[in-house]
């Protein structure tokens with residue numbers, strides 16, 4: 001970070017009206033506002049990856065010159081070019097909203113993730129986002145990815161992470177919520193890595209519902225929600241995908257000490273009673289402002305334009 005500030009100062013001392021600064025790595029939330037001294041007429045380019053509204057730019061007489069969206073090999077990026085108008089030097093303050101807090105809810109198909117999430121939402125005011133529900137809604141919306149998603153769900157396969165993470169990010173933004181239960185995600189290591197890269201968010205903890213396979217199968221086959229994947233053949237594939245790809249993600253988080261494993265075979269109410277204290281503790285920690293968030297990277301470096 002220090003090098004970035006130095007390079008910015010150097011740039012400012014040599015400032016001319018066309019000097020520009022590119023702010024990099026802004027795909028992560030930053031926790032504290034950053035103040036940047038600016039010279040009159042100086043231009044800034046704020047490069048923002050993957051989500052449209054997490055940045056706010058404040059400053060007296062700052063004018064937005066242009067906003068363009070373009071696609072790099074990995075992310076859709078938005079560039080905001082802003083300029084300080086008038087003749088006075090001043091301060092450009094960059095703030096981000098508080099980073100949302102995220103709990104991942106994992107477990108095999110039919111282990112009771114959605115059922116328990118609903119009870120937590122009712123009691124603790126989380127926003128519940130089910131990756132599977134978002135994917136099913138995307139099919140219904142007539143999206144260009146609809147057929148691909150439908151075929152993958154039918155086959156019990158994991159949809160490419162860029163698609164799922166974009167849906168999650170949009171739902172997070174649209175909800176305006178501050179704490180989220182993200183259910184059925186990350187389902188493989190790619191899901192996890194893409195989410196981290198695109199958001200900079202490290203989950204507060206992971207709730208893992210541990211359920212025997214025969215019980216999961218019994219529940220899924222009795223679920224009766226008209227899902228294309230709730231049949232014996234697809235269920236076998238989903239269970240294999242769960243063991244091959246999702247269990248390693250749980251192990252990864254276990255190695256970080258972030259997993260709370262819950263036996264998922266009791267009654268719905270008993271399981272809720274078991275997990276409730278975790279969310280009570282979370283709520284207490286939240287009210288005192290403690291968090292295990294990783295802070296986002298926020299570097300600056302000069303541009304040529």
Ligand SMILES: Nc1ncnc2c1ncn2[C@@H]1O[C@H](COP(=O)(O)OP(=O)(O)O)[C@@H](O)[C@H]1O
Pocket residue numbers: 107108109110111112113114115116219220222223264265266267268271
């Ligand atoms: N503890 C439980 N005991 C018995 N049935 C349950 C329990 N929890 C959930 N169910 C039922 O099992 C099915 C699958 O639960 P659901 O919450 O949809 O699982 P998931 O979201 O993990 O796929 C649903 O029909 C639900 O009502």
Ligand SMILES: Nc1ccn([C@@H]2O[C@H](COP(=O)(O)OP(=O)(O)O)[C@@H](O)[C@H]2O)c(=O)n1
Pocket residue numbers: 107108109110113130131132133135152153154156157158159160164183184185186187191229238
């Ligand atoms: N992160 C995710 C979540 C779900 N999915 C797809 O959506 C299907 C249903 O997921 P779900 O979470 O709604 O249902 P369960 O299998 O947990 O009951 C999965 O089998 C995958 O095909 C995905 O590709 N990626």
